[in-house]
Every structure is written in C-alpha cells, then in structure tokens.
Amino acid sequence: MSLSPLHPLNALLFIGPPFPIASAPSGVAQTYSRVIQSPDLTWSIPLHITGQKGWNETLARELFLENLTTFEHRLADEGYDVYHLGHRMNVGLHTDVEYQDSLIAYLQSQGLVAPHDRGYIFVEPWGVRGRRKSPELQRIWKEIESRGEYEVKRWLSGVETEEECADLIDRLLEWGQENGIQ
Numbered sequence: 071m072s073l074s075p076l077h078p079l080n081a082l083l084f085i086g087p088p089f090p091i092a093s094a095p096s097g098v099a100q101t102y103s104r105v106i107q108s109p110d111l112t113w114s115i116p117l118h119i120t121g122q123k124g125w126n127e128t129l130a131r132e133l134f135l136e137n138l139t140t141f142e143h144r145l146a147d148e149g150y151d152v153y154h155l156g157h158r159m160n161v162g163l164h165t166d167v168e169y170q171d172s173l174i175a176y177l178q179s180q181g182l183v184a185p186h187d188r189g190y191i192f193v194e195p196w197g198v199r200g201r202r203k204s205p206e207l208q209r210i211w212k213e214i215e216s217r218g219e220y221e222v223k224r225w226l227s228g229v230e231t232e233e234e235c236a237d238l239i240d241r242l243l244e245w246g247q248e249n250g251i252q
Contacts, residue, residue, distance in 0.1 A: 072073075073131070073134075073135065075128070078127065079127055079130060079131060079134075110164065124203070140221070165201075166201065167193045167197070167198050169188075169192050169252075170192050171191040171192050171193055173192075174191050175191050175192075191238060194232075195234075196232075196235075196236030196239060196240075199239060199240075199243075200236075200239045201241075203243055206243065206246060206252055207239065207243070207246075209240055209246070209251055209252070210242050210243070210245065210246035210251050211242065213251055216223035216241075223247075225238065225241075225242070
C-alpha cells in the first residue's frame with residue numbers, strides 16, 4: 071500500500087500471494103480486488119481507538135506503519151535480516167495453507183466472503199494433505215511413470231472431479247507406503 075500521505079492507501083498496491091499456492095488462486099485474487107475497492111476493510115479501526123465512526127486514512131496509515139515496524143523488529147529478533155528481506159510478507163510465520171485460511175477468515179469477519187459450515191475455512195483437507203505430502207507424491211508419481219503409459223492411464227482413469235482427485239491422492243500415498251516409496 072502507499073506509505074506516502076500524498077496518495078490514498080490504495081493508490082499503489084503490489085498484489086500477489088506471499089507463497090506459491092495450489093488451491094483456487096483465482097479465488098484469492100478475487101479477494102484482493104475487494105481490498106483494492108475498499109481499503110477501509112483492510113485496516114478497519116475500532117471505534118474505541120478513534121472515538122469516531124468511519125474510515126480515518128491518516129490513522130490507518132499510522133497503524134499500518136506501526137504494525138510494519140513491530141513485524142520487522144520481531145523478524146530481527148528471530149535472526150532474520152530485514153534489510154535483505156525487504157517487505158516480504160509472512161516470513162517464517164505461515165504456510166501457504168495457513169495464509170489462505172487466515173485471509174479468507176479475515177474477509178469473512180468483514181462480511182466480504184460468506185462463512186460456511188463445512189468444517190474448514192478455505193483450503194479443503196485433501197488439499198492440505200496433498201501439499202504436506204507433495205515431495206512424497208512426486209516420488210510416487212515418478213515411480214508410476216517409470217512403469218509406462220499403461221500404468222499412468224490406469225491410475226488416472228476415471229479421475230475427473232475434485233473428490234476423485236482427493237481419492238487419487240490417498241490411493242497414491244497408500245500405494246507408496248506399501249511399496250516403500252516415501
């Protein structure tokens with residue numbers, strides 16, 4: 071966001087997820103567009119701090135810089151070189167899944183994304199499992215590919231939906247364990 075008081079907070083934004091993400095990047099991109107349209111939702115300031123209702127951009131900028139300074143001090147205390155990192159987000163703090171879930175949870179709290187009752191915030195459990203086991207899944211899949219095109223087609227046969235993909239991940243992990251591929 072623009073740190074200069076000469077420009078509105080949303081005059082200059084560098085937008086992109088701070089992690090490579092696998093699940094629904096277009097959904098995350100759509101949430102960023104809402105932030106651009108309504109910067110007051112990004113730094114909502116409680117009434118008890120301002121003593122007034124509504125958006126106070128000057129105070130929002132001050133709080134943003136204060137939080138950025140606190141964040142950089144914490145990183146320095148943890149041994150990170152903040153001058154080398156620059157303003158990289160979430161260094162050492164979140165996984166890609168935690169980042170996506172925290173973003174959606176925040177937008178839900180602001181009324182921008184409807185909450186749901188599926189038992190998870192945004193990233194589905196199979197996606198979490200797949201990301202955690204990604205190196206293992208790559209080794210397993212390389213082994214399957216090494217067995218030829220027929221074997222690849224056999225594994226992929228009938229896998230068209232998200233649920234079938236989730237099932238494939240589980241079957242691959244089970245097969246890898248049975249065959250000593252981890």
